[in-house]
Amino acid sequence: MRYLSTRGGMPPATFSEILLGGLAPDGGLTIPEHYPTLAPGELASWRSLSYPELAFAILHKFADDLPAADLRALVDRTYTAEHFLTTAITPTVNLLDEVWLLRLSNGPTLAFKDIAMQLLGNLFEYALLKTGGHLNILGATSGDTGSSAEYAMRGKHGIQVFMLSPYQKMSRFQTAQMFSLPDPNIFNIAVRGVFDDCQDIVKAVSNDAQFKARHAIGTVNSINWARVAAQIVYYFKAWLTVTTRDDQEVSFAVPSGNFGNICAGYIAKRMGLPVRRLILATNENNVLDEFFRTGVYRVRQTDQVAHTSSPSMDISKASNFERFIFDAVGRDPAAVRRLWQQLDTQGFFDLSGTDAARTIAQSGFVSGSSNHADRMSMIRWVHRECGTVIDTHTADGIKVGLEYREKGVPLICLETALPAKFEDSIVEALGHPPERPAGYENIEKLPQRFEVMDVNTDQIKDYIVQHTS
Numbered sequence: 001m002r003y004l005s006t007r008g009g010m011p012p013a014t015f016s017e018i019l020l021g022g023l024a025p026d027g028g029l030t031i032p033e034h035y036p037t038l039a040p041g042e043l044a045s046w047r048s049l050s051y052p053e054l055a056f057a058i059l060h061k062f063a064d065d066l067p068a069a070d071l072r073a074l075v076d077r078t079y080t081a082e083h084f085l086t087t088a089i090t091p092t093v094n095l096l097d098e099v100w101l102l103r104l105s106n107g108p109t110l111a112f113k114d115i116a117m118q119l120l121g122n123l124f125e126y127a128l129l130k131t132g133g134h135l136n137i138l139g140a141t142s143g144d145t146g147s148s149a150e151y152a153m154r155g156k157h158g159i160q161v162f163m164l165s166p167y168q169k170m171s172r173f174q175t176a177q178m179f180s181l182p183d184p185n186i187f188n189i190a191v192r193g194v195f196d197d198c199q200d201i202v203k204a205v206s207n208d209a210q211f212k213a214r215h216a217i218g219t220v221n222s223i224n225w226a227r228v229a230a231q232i233v234y235y236f237k238a239w240l241t242v243t244t245r246d247d248q249e250v251s252f253a254v255p256s257g258n259f260g261n262i263c264a265g266y267i268a269k270r271m272g273l274p275v276r277r278l279i280l281a282t283n284e285n286n287v288l289d290e291f292f293r294t295g296v297y298r299v300r301q302t303d304q305v306a307h308t309s310s311p312s313m314d315i316s317k318a319s320n321f322e323r324f325i326f327d328a329v330g331r332d333p334a335a336v337r338r339l340w341q342q343l344d345t346q347g348f349f350d351l352s353g354t355d356a357a358r359t360i361a362q363s364g365f366v367s368g369s370s371n372h373a374d375r376m377s378m379i380r381w382v383h384r385e386c387g388t389v390i391d392t393h394t395a396d397g398i399k400v401g402l403e404y405r406e407k408g409v410p411l412i413c414l415e416t417a418l419p420a421k422f423e424d425s426i427v428e429a430l431g432h433p434p435e436r437p438a439g440y441e442n443i444e445k446l447p448q449r450f451e452v453m454d455v456n457t458d459q460i461k462d463y464i465v466q467h468t469s
């Protein structure tokens with residue numbers, strides 16, 4: 001399997017070669033030269049596999065340059081009941097007639113990002129041990145990604161994490177989760193500013209090529225290909241769990257922000273998984289819903305991004321979207337370059353009426369959005385009808401999913417976080433706080449380690465230099 005850049009300016013590379021990178025050198029995203037397809041009977045033969053066995057069967061197709069025994073060991077070490085509460089890893093529970101909840105949030109930080117990030121931690125460590133290199137991961141977070149990355153990288157050889165977060169702007173639970181980690185390779189920097197200030201500092205450091213190279217600065221953001229690949233697995237797992245016929249179609253409802261999660265579902269479909277609809281749900285920040293309804297992709301200014309009660313979906317642009325558009329324009333890198341140049345200069349592109357729009361119309365994507373009131377009533381409704389407490393992001397997904405529900409087609413709604421992470425919203429909806437999983441009862445009382453710093457790139461660079469070996 002070789003990987004290309006969506007903008008055409010990267011020589012074909014192996015999985016190992018693109019593993020540690022973020023953007024391709026030409027500013028595009030890395031993508032497989034072609035999607036692996038399933039042999040006849042292959043899908044049916046996977047029905048009896050455990051999660052790690054299935055993960056190996058799928059990931060081996062994408063990471064075929066890693067020795068099979070090594071990949072198997074990495075996957076076995078990652079997907080355990082010790083890290084994900086159950087051996088099913090991503091259990092599926094029935095909510096209503098033909099409606100299922102795919103539980104993805106039983107990892108250490110109680111959000112779906114752990115599924116890919118836990119594997120990434122082990123893959124990074126493995127790759128660095130092989131080359132004898134080291135990596136300083138610099139990231140910015142508004143909550144979920146940062147903690148997921150820290151829990152994946154804690155204690156890993158050759159890796160240090162410097163995570164910027166907006167000082168006093170995360171939920172109490174999120175703050176406690178990140179700042180209570182005692183591992184010496186984890187550095188929390190609370191910036192006196194907002195999330196965008198943190199993001200700008202990361203960009204400024206990444207644009208300093210000399211500093212970046214000298215201090216081996218890397219990232220773990222959602223455009224990392226291995227994260228997308230690891231997420232493909234649970235689409236297969238869910239399908240294998242809810243279907244009985246080998247050609248039976250299901251639909252997935254996915255709470256979306258950066259288009260990473262649903263991109264994995266799209267690739268699963270391209271590989272041959274019988275998926276009828278990919279139902280994309282946004283909150284008030286509806287860039288993607290607008291695109292799938294009108295063909296116009298119009299990114300927002302950061303000051304136009306609404307701060308909502310499903311904050312992990314509060315995005316101005318969808319950073320993985322370029323992978324899907326690459327396919328939609330017939331894998332023509334020149335067309336992708338033109339569209340992203342227009343995005344840079346004019347802030348939008350319009351595919352309506354083009355061949356790409358016809359391709360997209362046949363891709364199975366449909367979309368919808370919701371607002372705060374929708375989330376509150378959906379949390380109450382699911383609690384009353386199914387006896388399950390869901391979080392605000394999952395509520396966005398179920399709300400839009402039910403709008404597209406079809407008789408005879410199982411609807412699988414992805415749970416992207418546990419309600420315990422967003423306690424205030426649950427209290428508002430239900431009048432009482434959600435249950436906390438065992439081990440998290442007193443997390444706010446643990447000692448916290450963090451450094452408070454101004455919005456000052458040079459000061460943060462100095463801090464990194466002082467704390468790297």
Ligand SMILES: *Cc1c(COP(=O)(O)O)cnc(C)c1O
Nearest residue numbers: 256257258259260261312416417
């Ligand atoms: C990151 C996140 C999302 C959005 O996922 P994307 O892959 O960015 O589309 C949705 N819900 C929660 C809880 C998240 O943490």
